[in-house]
Structure formats: structure tokens, C-alpha cells
Amino acid sequence: MSVLDIHKSESMHNLAPRDGELYFVENFVSREEADSIHARLRQDLAWREEEIVMFGRRVKVPRLVCWYGDAGAVYRYSGVDHEPLPWTETLLALKVRIESFCGRQFNSVLGNLYRDGLDSMGWHSDKEKELGPNPFIASLSFGAERRFKLRHNKTGEVLEIALTHGSLLLMGGRLQHGWRHSVPKAREPGAARINLTFRTIFPKSLFKTSVFGSVNTWARS
Numbered sequence: 001m002s003v004l005d006i007h008k009s010e011s012m013h014n015l016a017p018r019d020g021e022l023y024f025v026e027n028f029v030s031r032e033e034a035d036s037i038h039a040r041l042r043q044d045l046a047w048r049e050e051e052i053v054m055f056g057r058r059v060k061v062p063r064l065v066c067w068y069g070d071a072g073a074v075y076r077y078s079g080v081d082h083e084p085l086p087w088t089e090t091l092l093a094l095k096v097r098i099e100s101f102c103g104r105q106f107n108s109v110l111g112n113l114y115r116d117g118l119d120s121m122g123w124h125s126d127k128e129k130e131l132g133p134n135p136f137i138a139s140l141s142f143g144a145e146r147r148f149k150l151r152h153n154k155t156g157e158v159l160e161i162a163l164t165h166g167s168l169l170l171m172g173g174r175l176q177h178g179w180r181h182s183v184p185k186a187r188e189p190g191a192a193r194i195n196l197t198f199r200t201i202f203p204k205s206l207f208k209t210s211v212f213g214s215v216n217t218w219a220r221s
């Protein structure tokens with residue numbers, strides 16, 4: 001049985017050939033609405049630069065980030081607990097809409113703003129303990145189309161999906177265990193892109209690692 005509820009699973013095709021579930025809904029949000037949501041998210045969200053320590057050096061993460069959610073959906077990063085910012089009206093409306101589509105619930109969202117084609121996300125999987133044993137993640141994209149790549153940990157198979165304006169990608173089951181994913185730099189500088197990954201964070205009392213903990217990334221250059 002699919003990670004999605006039954007009536008959806010009949011019409012949606014799992015794109016992962018093994019180890020997990022991957023669904024893509026191209027026009028989850030219509031183009032016109034996606035234009036206005038993109039502008040609002042860009043303007044309203046508290047986008048910030050983040051630094052990580054890599055090989056003993058502080059480097060800027062090559063994108064801007066923000067973290068929103070229910071109070072208590074805390075992630076631990078650089079030895080500090082980070083409380084999410086409270087839901088904005090736009091984020092909450094998107095959360096509810098995705099929840100009713102998938103029949104799953106989320107308590108937080110990680111925002112990534114790729115300012116241009118030089119911004120990227122390195123190979124990683126989202127399998128931190130706070131996300132539970134088989135994380136279910138809904139990823140909504142706005143703005144410039146970017147390539148999303150997945151690579152199987154054992155077979156090396158590579159999948160590539162064009163994440164278009166207004167599209168929704170769902171990752172579930174064992175996907176985070178079997179595969180890594182990345183958003184490589186674009187071939188052309190291009191325009192900005194916003195990605196929202198809706199997640200469920202389980203109580204911090206049970207877990208100690210970070211939601212960003214395994215995100216292997218490279219510096220902006």
C-alpha cells in the first residue's frame with residue numbers, strides 16, 4: 001500500500017523503481033496563483049543566510065533558508081535548539097491544501113531560496129531521527145525550474161525530475177534510506193526559485209540530531 005491514501009495511490013505513479021516512494025504532481029498550483037504565491041513568499045518570509053562549519057572552516061550555505069512551524073517543532077543545529085517561526089497565512093494555507101491532498105499532516109516547513117542558478121543543494125538524504133523512521137516530505141516549488149536529482153545508494157541509478165513552477169513532489173516510504181538527492185547548480189544563471197519542504201518533526205525529547213545535520217552542501221562560488 002502506498003504512503004498516500006488509497007484514492008490517490010490509484011491515479012499516481014511511483015517514480016522510484018525501488019526503495020521508497022516518489023510522486024510528482026506537475027500543476028499542483030496553477031501558474032497564475034503560483035506567480036502570486038512566489039512573490040509573497042519572497043517578500044514575507046524571514047530569509048536568512050546560514051553558515052556551516054566544513055573542514056574546520058565557516059562557509060555560507062549556497063542559498064537562503066527559513067524555518068516555520070508549530071511551536072515545539074524544534075530542530076537542533078550547531079549545538080542550539082532552533083524554535084520555528086510561527087506559520088504565516090500563506091504557509092498555513094499551503095500546508096492545509098497539501099495535507100488534504102495527501103491525507104498526511106505536517107508540523108513544519110523548511111524554506112529554501114535559490115537566488116539564482118549558482119545557488120544549489122548538495123547530495124543528502126533527509127533521514128534525521130526527528131523526522132521519524134520513514135520521513136514523509138512534501139516539496140513545493142515556485143519560480144525558476146531546477147533539476148532535482150536522485151541517486152540510489154547501492155545501484156548508483158540516477159533519476160532526474162524538472163521541478164517546475166507550482167509543482168509538488170512527494171517523498172515517502174524508504175526513499176530517504178535508499179536514495180540521496182540534490183539540486184545541482186544550473187547551467188544558466190537564471191532566476192530565483194523558492195522551495196518549501198513540509199515535514200513532520202517528532203518531539204525533541206526523543207531525538208538529539210538536527211534536521212540539517214546530514215545536509216552535505218558546497219559553498220557558493
Ligand SMILES: O=C(O)CCC(=O)C(=O)O
Nearest residue numbers: 110112126148183195197
Ligand atoms: O530545493 C529542493 O527542491 C530540495 C530541497 C531539499 O532537498 C531539502 O530541503 O531537504
Ligand SMILES: [Fe+2]
Nearest residue numbers: 124125126181
Ligand atoms: Fe532534501
